[in-house]
Amino acid sequence: ITRIRLRKASGFLAYGSIGGGVAVASTGTPTSGQIVAATAVSDVVLFNNKSRLLYSTRQVNTAAGTATLTLMKKGPSGPWKKERTFIVLHKKPVTTIALTADEKTLITGTDYENQQGGTIKFWNFPACSRGNCGSYTKIASMGAKITDLALSPNEQLLAVGTYHFVRLFGLPLTTTVKDFQGLSGRRLNQGRVSFNATSTRLAAGGGYYAAVYE
Numbered sequence: 001i002t003r004i005r006l007r008k009a010s011g012f013l014a015y016g017s018i019g020g021g022v023a024v025a026s027t028g029t030p031t032s033g034q035i036v037a038a039t040a041v042s043d044v045v046l047f048n049n050k051s052r053l054l055y056s057t058r059q060v061n062t063a064a065g066t067a068t069l070t071l072m073k074k075g076p077s078g079p080w081k082k083e084r085t086f087i088v089l090h091k092k093p094v095t096t097i098a099l100t101a102d103e104k105t106l107i108t109g110t111d112y113e114n115q116q117g118g119t120i121k122f123w124n125f126p127a128c129s130r131g132n133c134g135s136y137t138k139i140a141s142m143g144a145k146i147t148d149l150a151l152s153p154n155e156q157l158l159a160v161g162t163y164h165f166v167r168l169f170g171l172p173l174t175t176t177v178k179d180f181q182g183l184s185g186r187r188l189n190q191g192r193v194s195f196n197a198t199s200t201r202l203a204a205g206g207g208y209y210a211a212v213y214e
Contacts, residue, residue: 043096047103051075052083056108058093065091067110086128089136092118098149098158099125106133109146109160116141120149120160122173137173147191147206152199159202161191166204166213 044055051074060067067090073083088094092111095118099106106125110118122137148161151171158169191206202213 042094045097045099047099048101051080053080054097054099054106056094056097058095058111060090060093062091065089067092067094067108069094069097069106069108087132088121088123089133090119090121095146096149096161098151100151100155107149107151107158109142109149111145114141117143118146118162120146139169139173142167148193150193150195150202152195153197154199157195157199159193159195159204161193161204161206163191163206166191166193166202168202 040058042056042058044053046053053072054069055072056067056069066087069086069088071083071086072080074080088108090108090110090113092113094108095111096109097107104125106123106128107120108123109120113119119141120139122139123133124135125133127134142160142162144162144164146160146162148159150159150161151157152159156171158171160167160169191204194203195201196203200214204211204213
């Protein structure tokens with residue numbers, strides 16, 4: 001399993017895996033989910049109060065320098081179905097995605113795109129409805145493979161997990177707030193990040209290690 005996402009407002013639990021795709025279940029019956037995509041899924045996000053989800057995969061069109069994201073929608077009584085796909089400009093697979101609460105800004109992070117590591121881009125999500133997400137705002141390359149993105153609940157901070165460190169950015173995009181260089185001097189490997197409900201603490205974990213930062 002690569003990701004587990006819970007959205008209380010929507011009533012759904014979603015998880016993605018490299019071998020099994022994306023599965024979605026009602027939070028009341030998490031053992032009876034539906035597999036909505038069988039592909040190499042890297043991340044999945046659920047929408048607020050809507051039966052919709054967006055997932056990324058490790059597939060990329062190297063020649064065109066594009067990656068594809070897929071939007072799924074669940075009918076009132078039917079199964080989850082593909083609504084449409086979006087093209088984002090990335091030369092390497094999208095490893096993680098995040099969406100602001102108002103669903104207006106999509107954030108993507110990638111595997112190594114060059115010697116400077118993975119990149120993070122901010123997209124105008126409503127503009128993606130035409131199939132191509134178009135223009136974006138790019139944060140400087142991270143110097144490592146990006147493994148996770150987490151927006152603080154108050155949306156004033158963006159935490160970026162990588163193989164080697166965790167980095168905090170202030171939002172709207174400003175300078176780096178702080179770098180956390182691994183956990184007790186160890187590599188994060190598949191580094192994951194998550195904020196608490198009050199946006200005052202950040203949990204990070206990878207491999208056999210975890211830590212909480214304030």
